[in-house]
Amino acid sequence: MYEFILHITSTLTVVTFFPLVGVFVLLLINKEKKDLLRWVGVGTALLTFVFSLVMLGQFDSQDAGMQLVVSESWIQIGSNWSIDYHLGVDGLSVLLVLLATLLTPIAMFASWTAIEERVKEYMIFFLLLEVGMTGVFLALDLFLFYIFWEFTLVPMYFLIGIWGGENRIYASIKFFLYTMAGSILMLVAVLWIGTVQGTFSYTALASMGNIPPGTQRWLFLAFAAAFAIKVPMWPLHSWLPDAHVEAPTAGSVILAGVLLKLGTYGFLRFNLGLFPDASHYFAPSIAFLAVVGIIYGAIVSYPQKDVKKLVAYSSVSHLGFVMLGLFALNDRGIQGAILQMVNHGISTGALFLIVGMIYERRHTRSLDEFGGLWTVMPLYGSLTLIVVLSSMGLPGLNGFVGEFTILLGAFGSEALGSYYYSIVAALGVILAAIYMLWMFQKMFLGAVSNEKNALLQDLNWREIVVLVPLLILIFWIGLYPSPFFNLMSASVEQLTAALDFGNTLVLQ
Amino acid sequence: MFELVPFILLFPVLGLLTNLVFGRYLGERFVGIIASGAVAASFIVSVIQVFALVNNNFHVETVLVADWITIGKMYLPWQIRVDTLSVTMMVLVTGVGTLIHIYAVGYMHGDKRFARFFVYLNLFVVMMLVLVAADNYLMLFVGWEGVGICSYLLIGFWYDKGDDNLGNARAGRKAFVVNRIGDFGFLIAMFMIFGAVGSLQFDAVLYYFENHGMEVGQLATTITLLLLVGAAGKSAQIPLFVWLPDAMAGPTPVSALIHAATMVTAGIYMMVRSAPIYAIAPSSQMTVALLGAGTALMAGTIALAQWDIKRVLAYSTISQLGFMVAAVGLGAHVAAMFHLITHAFFKALLFLSAGSVIHGVEHGAHKSDDHCDPQDMRNMGGLKDKMKITFGVYVVGAIALAGIFPLSGFWSKDEILADAWHVGMVEGHWHGMTVYILLALAAVITAFYMTRQIILVFFGSSRSAAANHAAENPPTMTVPLIGLAILSIVGGGINLPWSHTLGSWLEHTHHFFHGIDFNLTVALTSTALAVASIFVGFIVYYRRPLESSTAPDPLMSVLGPSLKFFYNKWYIDELYGTTFVRLYEWKARFLAFKVDRDFWHDFVHNQIILKSFKNVSGTLSGPVDRLGINKFFDGLAYSVHNIAVKVLRPVQTGYVRNYALGVMLGVVMVLGIMLIR
Amino acid sequence: MLPNIPELVIFLVLAVIAVAAALGMLASSNAIYSALFLVVNFGVVATFYLLLGAPFIAMAQVTVYAGAIMVLFLFVIMLLGAEKMKQTSHNLLWQKPLSIVLIVLLLSISFYVVLGQGVSVGSDLMQNASGYGSPSAIGTLLFQKYLFPFEATSILLLAAMVGAVVLTGVRRQRRRIRKSRRL
């Protein structure tokens, strides 16, 4: 019994599964008491965040390997099939877990007045989503990872399906099927690895590393299929705008803030971790797709009429940067990419919150309806300005640090071969300025043309409290990012060493 | 002495924060005091740094504020560099900044977003200081884009005014985007530098280029050209100057501080800072010089035909910047810096006095409620006796700009011309002579349009009621004007040809910053030309003064169609508009709607995947399933049913005894089976 | 140990009486007569039990079967007045011949098995010590090894009692249901 309790209270299990306690308590509460439901929901999410801070406390940034590892054998099928409950955190995933546990309470708190009907189910789905997300980041067993990966789909499907916009059904089904289709290939690959290599555990597989380059390639592609849809990479992105436009505010905050990172994290952890030679082989082509994504996303978001679609396409562009950084396959690129994942989570999360706030007041998202909001809502205008600048990559704020390190990494990376990738990607910086300022101008500048805008009242305390932590992070990462870099430097060092070793293999 | 350095940055930040937080509650006067006080404090500290440098025998000092990005061997700290070059710029920025802040208190009186204006101004000073005090290219880049965003905010300060209420906002966006294009070049240059040197610190980079000399010539050329692109974006040179005239939409102190004195000079400062890289790339130096001279001439011609008082000054700024860029191209870094400093004085003076003219005319317009554009020179005239101080100060600025003997403009412009002459004749480079000719021409035109402006604004009779009732401005505005006037007069003294004080002062930063000796012939020719053009201007405009605000420009008779061409800014705006902007709009719309929505979303997604899926599932469900499998199983089920009805039902007779019989039958059979087996 | 003659005679006589009583129960048209025949049969079987050395079971047989159950039967017969059954027409045509065939078949098989070579009945009958079937022996065995079945049967009896009461006491219940429906 004692061993069982000890195992239960290991930090990672608590961080991942604590929201379930919240779900249980929510189930007991009568669904009319909306405020109590909301307090319990947000409270659980906050507590999970506190636990993740405890995890951070126990995390030692010098040690590159897996830490706080929890490993129990779970399903035993025959002799060689053992799927075990194997969690661990290292430099690559610690920041993303914190991002997930930070954004969830913020998103839930932001949807305090936005969601009126079926509050109980809403809170439950949100907490389940959080379990899925943290699970994905912490899972070290390939099969467990796959289970969490599929698990995150279900709550999101309902969040979009029930509380979404007009044709939410179409959007949620499309979102679900798109990701599901991709992950089928991944399942095949996972099973193949499980049987041939004999184990699902990531650490063992990474150390074994004896997969011949030939098979590595198709395994890489199988994994890449699932992750590319989730990122989304350029050709597979058409689900994102619909999902974002139809999702409720908090839904799209989490969708953009964390769910897109599952794809990039997957690339980082599995494609780079397990298949170094294939990564070198495919690096140029994926970098090309990423750069196309950057330019395409930036250009396409400019003429959008719907704010959320604009921000959605901007996510395509930002994540193009992250992919470019990842496949530069050197420490600057990868560290920049991880930081950019966090930055994108913060700035795009904040952007969606802001769009949500105006949507709550005006119930419309088309840009032509707004204009001159800065005079009517000065505080709202200034906060949005800061977030817009951060997501545009203004030096001194968080976006620039990530983008600069990525571009620098991509410029000098020998895996990519030529520096044109980084030059064309740098063009994305200009295009980002164009559509971001365009959005800012359409919404905030100019005189108050539409009389409905004249009588909007400025942000209330709740909305400010929601934005403040993100703004603090925007300035903190922008001005003094070294604590964040230290957290991941050891693990990235180890990863790049493995990649370079892989590189020499390919060259022979 | 050097630990005070971070305070230079800290004071404006403190001013900024107090105004940001308490701005609404403090009265206008108090906000003004805090803001200008903050900048004045950092001015004092930077002057202290000058003395500190002197008794530190000009040795470079770097003060680490905090380390910023450290990944592997890439180390990029927030580090302040105190050397002669950066201190001069600090003193200039904070000095002129303070005067302009004081002026702005008067100018912005009564604006409902007063506090926010001074927050932006302080933020701008912080960013400019970061740019100037940076010890590595990246921190310089932070300041670079920082001042860019401040100029965006300040240009679009009155975002709800301008044509159809969006003009100022659009001008702001245009400025930032064009700057961003320049920054793109700067960014790529930084990547190349980092690729080659492995670090972005100035010492490391410049040491690397000085030692490797010519064998990295090719790399240096590309880097320097990219840096030129960045500088062109920021200092409004030929391809990317279109944003500066529109930037006049911002309040006048902004134009004075940002678009005359400090920000636009950032490009020149950056090129002077990376002088060693330019030293080993002669071809790019040549392009820089020619570009600068070309811009100077072109901008001068456009300024000639403008009616808006601030646009004339804007184009004159572009042309003066052209002078400085040309000087850098010729290797005359000291001349460039000297002209930069003097230009800051008299151009800020001109802008501020233009501001006070506009303010006066607006004041007049309110009084006589004759609503005409206060910035258009055609509605002015005869203001010399109504606004005496502004008139006096304006004339001083004009003469300094024209480069007449005793004032600062003469010395700095003359040194640049001398350098051009030296490079052209003595070193025999052809581009030296062409630059000299272009710059001389530009100087002539400058003198001409300044006289035109003075006569149109101050002499003759006032052509509108507003101008008639114009009144002098309160002392808070006129005192800084007088201060700047004195600086413009005295400014020449910092680098008299025979004393080379500035030259020797800057030499400590890079050994090849050297002044050249005085060249009398060049000086005489340029002054003669200037006086001649003033005289011509006098004849054209004073003798036949403009009668009404709608009368054609007397110059039309002289230049005819080319004047119209100049007036329309050589149609460059329209050129860019049609080529880049419209092309981009069309491409974006095409990509977004045609490619992404129609092709990708509707066609590929709905047609191919969805439709085909529907067809497949349709065919599958229709014939295959309904007719085939379904019918088969129905048949099966039906037959089972028949059997049940015919055979099995009668068995259930309902009589207990029958059932007993059945049981008995079972028993007997079981016994039989057990027996047999 | 071949059976000695007098014992065999007693056995045969009793056997004949038992079979006759059974046939009588079967054939008699009046229910009471058949009940009485059955009592006789039970009595004869009780004596067999004595022969087989199971005195307690014999006593139980007499008291339970002959006493309680048959009395119950008689009571019910008298209650329902079912002595004379009116012959109703619809007889199942092929019920009678088929059942006779089956019975004969059953008899033949069992006899074949019992008397034939099948069951080695074994004549080594152990004559146990006295008190073989005595109540104390049965009691000890009953309450040790078979405690659980004993308790189970007690529950069975309880259930049967409740069932009987509920079935017969139907009228009062129906009135209560009708009342609740009217509310």
Added chain:
Amino acid sequence: MIPTSYYLALSVILFAIGVAGVLLRRNAIILFMAIELMLNSANLVFVAYSRQFGALDGQILVFFVMTVAAAEVAVGLALIVTIFRSKASIDVDDISMLKG
């Protein structure tokens, strides 16, 4: 000692008579009596074998069979009474409402 096989033969005959009673007679009560007879014949076999193997378990089972028989009779008769009350006849063939 009478060999057990005789007892078996006897009990089979009784059993057969019981079965005949069940199959042939239409009076429900007679039917019940026939069932009692069958049970009784089973008891006989139990006791016979209990004597042969010398184990009292047989007798215990008889004991249990008796209780079951008693319970069965009680419920059976209650059923007959209720059916009689509704159908005024205890003819087994009348009760055929559950026809298939």
